[in-house]
Amino acid sequence: MVLASxxxxxxxxxxxLSATRTLLSARLRTVREMPLLAVAIISILxxxxxxxxxxxxxxxxxxxxxxxxxFFAPPxxxxxxxSTAILGTDFQGRDVFSRLVHGSRVSIIVGLVGTLVAAALGxxxxxxxxxxxxxxxxxxxxxxxxxxxxxxxxxxxxLATLVGPSMWNIVIILGAVFWTRYARVxxxxxxxxxxxxxxxxxxxxxxxxxxxxxxxxxPNVMNTTIVLASLTIGVVIIAEASLSFLGVGxxxxxxxxxxxxxxxxxxxxxxxxxxxxxxGLAIMLVVLATQIMGDWLRVKLDPQLRNL
Amino acid sequence: xxxxILRRFLYSIITLLIISITIFxxxxxxxxxxxxxxxxxGAREEDLARLRAQWGLDRSxxxxxxxxxxxxxxxxxGQSFQFNRPVRDLYFQRFTxxxxxxxxxxxxxxAVGIPLGILSAVKLNTWWDSLGKTIALLGLAIPNFWLALVxxxxxGLYLDVLPVxxxxxxxxxxxxxxxxGWYFAASFMRLTRSSMLDVLxxxxxxxxxxxxxxxxxxxxxxxxxxxxIPVVTWAGIYLVLLLNTAVVIEVxxxxxxxxxxxxxxxxxxxxxxxxxxxxMIGVLIVLANFVVDIAYAYIDxxxxxxx
Amino acid sequence: xxxxxxxSGLKTHFFTFRGTRVVKAVxxxxxxxxxxxxxxxxxxxxxxxxxTCLSLVRLLPPAGRIVEGSIEFDGxxxxxxxxxxxxxxxxxxxxxILQDPMxxxxxxxxIYTQVGEPAYYHQNLRGRTLSTRVRDLxxxxxxxxPETRMKEYPHQMSGGMRQRIVGxxxxxxxxxxxxADEPTTNLDxxxxxxxxxxxxxxxxxxxxxxxxxxxxxxxxxxxxxKLAVMYAGRIVEQGNVKEIFRNPQHPYTxxxxxxxxxxxxxxxxxxIPGQPPNLAALPKGCYFHPRCPEAMDRCRVDExxxxxxxxxxxxxxxxxxxxxxxxxxxxxxxx
Numbered sequence: 007m008v009l010a011s012x013x014x015x016x017x018x019x020x021x022x023l024s025a026t027r028t029l030l031s032a033r034l035r036t037v038r039e040m041p042l043l044a045v046a047i048i049s050i051l052x053x054x055x056x057x058x059x060x061x062x063x064x065x066x067x068x069x070x071x072x073x074x075x076x077f078f079a080p081p082x083x084x085x086x087x088x089s090t091a092i093l094g095t096d097f098q099g100r101d102v103f104s105r106l107v108h109g110s111r112v113s114i115i116v117g118l119v120g121t122l123v124a125a126a127l128g129x130x131x132x133x134x135x136x137x138x139x140x141x142x143x144x145x146x147x148x149x150x151x152x153x154x155x156x157x158x159x160x161x162x163x164x165l166a167t168l169v170g171p172s173m174w175n176i177v178i179i180l181g182a183v184f185w186t187r188y189a190r191v192x193x194x195x196x197x198x199x200x201x202x203x204x205x206x207x208x209x210x211x212x213x214x215x216x217x218x219x220x221x222x223x224x225p226n227v228m229n230t231t232i233v234l235a236s237l238t239i240g241v242v243i244i245a246e247a248s249l250s251f252l253g254v255g256x257x258x259x260x261x262x263x264x265x266x267x268x269x270x271x272x273x274x275x276x277x278x279x280x281x282x283x284x285x286g287l288a289i290m291l292v293v294l295a296t297q298i299m300g301d302w303l304r305v306k307l308d309p310q311l312r313n314l
Numbered sequence: 315x316x317x318x319i320l321r322r323f324l325y326s327i328i329t330l331l332i333i334s335i336t337i338f339x340x341x342x343x344x345x346x347x348x349x350x351x352x353x354x355x356g357a358r359e360e361d362l363a364r365l366r367a368q369w370g371l372d373r374s375x376x377x378x379x380x381x382x383x384x385x386x387x388x389x390x391x392g393q394s395f396q397f398n399r400p401v402r403d404l405y406f407q408r409f410t411x412x413x414x415x416x417x418x419x420x421x422x423x424x425a426v427g428i429p430l431g432i433l434s435a436v437k438l439n440t441w442w443d444s445l446g447k448t449i450a451l452l453g454l455a456i457p458n459f460w461l462a463l464v465x466x467x468x469x470g471l472y473l474d475v476l477p478v479x480x481x482x483x484x485x486x487x488x489x490x491x492x493x494x495g496w497y498f499a500a501s502f503m504r505l506t507r508s509s510m511l512d513v514l515x516x517x518x519x520x521x522x523x524x525x526x527x528x529x530x531x532x533x534x535x536x537x538x539x540x541x542x543i544p545v546v547t548w549a550g551i552y553l554v555l556l557l558n559t560a561v562v563i564e565v566x567x568x569x570x571x572x573x574x575x576x577x578x579x580x581x582x583x584x585x586x587x588x589x590x591x592x593x594m595i596g597v598l599i600v601l602a603n604f605v606v607d608i609a610y611a612y613i614d615x616x617x618x619x620x621x
Numbered sequence: 622x623x624x625x626x627x628x629s630g631l632k633t634h635f636f637t638f639r640g641t642r643v644v645k646a647v648x649x650x651x652x653x654x655x656x657x658x659x660x661x662x663x664x665x666x667x668x669x670x671x672x673t674c675l676s677l678v679r680l681l682p683p684a685g686r687i688v689e690g691s692i693e694f695d696g697x698x699x700x701x702x703x704x705x706x707x708x709x710x711x712x713x714x715x716x717x718i719l720q721d722p723m724x725x726x727x728x729x730x731x732i733y734t735q736v737g738e739p740a741y742y743h744q745n746l747r748g749r750t751l752s753t754r755v756r757d758l759x760x761x762x763x764x765x766x767p768e769t770r771m772k773e774y775p776h777q778m779s780g781g782m783r784q785r786i787v788g789x790x791x792x793x794x795x796x797x798x799x800x801a802d803e804p805t806t807n808l809d810x811x812x813x814x815x816x817x818x819x820x821x822x823x824x825x826x827x828x829x830x831x832x833x834x835x836x837x838x839x840x841x842x843x844x845x846x847k848l849a850v851m852y853a854g855r856i857v858e859q860g861n862v863k864e865i866f867r868n869p870q871h872p873y874t875x876x877x878x879x880x881x882x883x884x885x886x887x888x889x890x891x892x893i894p895g896q897p898p899n900l901a902a903l904p905k906g907c908y909f910h911p912r913c914p915e916a917m918d919r920c921r922v923d924e925x926x927x928x929x930x931x932x933x934x935x936x937x938x939x940x941x942x943x944x945x946x947x948x949x950x951x952x953x954x955x956x
Contacts, residue, residue, distance in 0.1 A: 438683075516724060517719055517720075517721050517724035517725040518724065518725055518726055518727040518728075520680070520719060520725070521719055521725045521726070521727075521787070521790065522727070522738075523680055523711070524678060524680065524711055524712060524716065524717045524719075525711065525712035525738050525739045525742070525790065525793075525794075526707075526708045526709060526710065526711030526712030526713055526739065526742065526743060526794070527708070527712070527738060527742050528708055528742075529704075531742070536727055536730070539729050539730075540727065540728070540729055543729075614728070614729070
């Protein structure tokens, strides 16, 4: 990744050891330079998502028992709150904290897998388009341009009403909506890679087109794909939340952050602020963390510092 | 210039064709039975059969596509069963309300984003720059619907100074415009900043300084005009986006615009309405892109004066 | 009467990485320029030529700062001037011509606006007087039919014409000093020659002082009265062009002169060995010693003083040891 930027220290140790040492120290430095807050937020989110069953004190889909009041209990530090439901309960008496914890699963799965689908599809299309050129390029790029013209949210809404709400449908839909961004950037990258010496050399040596694409082109666009992906995760998470908020995302009673906000809306003006504030805060923190992480990765992996 | 317009025009037509093919084939691949999609939920089987015959759904796909396109060209983008009226009429009925909201949001976004972008570029690596970058980051990270809800709680409920829903006077516009314009303010900020940085690093700005002109002339006259070209052309596209994608904000503020229309389509499973609105939005966006390209060419003498 | 320009002990350093790294781009320059005189400033890329020019007009990038020395222009020290005072001097009595004619004109403003600006801001010309002035300026740089041309935009001009327009902008304020930073590098050879002739004619007419930055010694021979050779932020040799060309004293000057192809010569071209110096990590002693073919032990330890091999002639090299030294000394040679 970003190793070997350090000149080897002049030590009287055998070369291999000093090499590993440089490697190790470079790696350590990379870790130390990471934006701490962002890393912390992302790690906490991952832990929450993986161990949701253990961490959440209540079932996210069932009302909390033995709590007063039965519905709309405020957070524990407010007047009338109890420690049974630390962040309060919602209109069905369900524990907000437990729903948030389980909701992180939805956000992470949709965010990661949706991004992965988009990145894989987009990178493949970009490589094909850029390397093969001719009519393949024309067709893929025309489709990319046309799909980019449709606003992402509107396109996603259209697809979601078409196929009906479910979490995995949303993953596919968001993948289908967002791949075009990768395709365009990767294609540009491939166009310049195609002219490089080692690619020419492989071609002269008789490597097949498939082999050149997989062995020589793909590894060289991976950095760009990773940077783009880290910057789109946040957008995908917000898109999922928007769809869930509109009722075409993850169907109830599954605890998605977007649906939690939608459920909070009818009682918004009755002062039950905790139903609105916490899910939104969760979305904001996660997106903020992925954005900061993405910016950091861009600086690390993309020395030209383009505005992707 | 004429050749440029012609090429752009052709390009827009191709884009529209691909969008129409996309919509047409997605409905048939992913949607299952179009007759069921295009009619009320729970319609009787004999009614569906009648619809299939009436819409020619038994014919081949190319034939179906041809009539689909013919209808679009005639301006018929479907009939909403919920309102029992053409989607086109419904769309334009909501247009003014959406335009008000979009215009307000655009003004807010530009008023916040452009000065901030210029400041953070001119005062690079200072306090102003950090403020600008923070706002750019928050603009992406705060979902607009959450911002809307929080604004409602703070200004509508606790401070009780602004109306919380519906269309009315100027004060009804303030909260939805801020909530809707927020993301775009951050976009304008980033766009202005990077465009301004490009320009400030250019040789002609160096020459302008070498002419001994005061700094406000260098920035305000030479840099500003050049930096603003990409920003202003984006404003046109943003307006069309704001006009059509304000679904969540319009729902939250009960604003009777295109977004609410689309939402009622989703909510009532009124598929013809959703599809019609998407087609309409696609056409408008492609049109806006076309107009903006031409406008860009017109502002920039490098393109304007070459034939 | 004081010389037009007298630069003494000028040091411009760049402070990067929050001041943790200092790059001494210009490190102790001394030279003078009389009215109507042309000085060639030569050296490899990155030796501080451009930084010198920008220091003279005080338009350094944010990381750069003049840390020492004075720039006396007409007896006034430019280093002490305020921002407002400098604005009155720039484009008025000091003008500068930049390298890239394609990029130094603003694509969105007409030639008229851009050429007229110095006169508009410094001489307060307006309306008819201004347009007459612009027309005359364009005429003086030999732009054909200036009346129509001035309504046009930069992209409608050829490269040579744009560079002449940049020249017109430089002349607009009626300057007494013009700094030309490699003004011909991006031009075709024939246009280069035309442009140089134009500059020389203008200089003869207006008696303007000219600093000509280039790495083309052929141009120096043709255009300049004086020559200053820069290496790693310092002038290693300066003096009369003819004298230096006939008998260069510093090994670096010799190397530069040896790398010009001569028609009819069968001798191989001389290439300077090694890489241009890294200004952030300069060697001890004479900065040139790692690449110098005549380096002695002493060169690796002590910095050489300035010797005067002739009248108005200075060279900084231990090879001249024993000759007359110049009283002003390079820092660090106190012994």
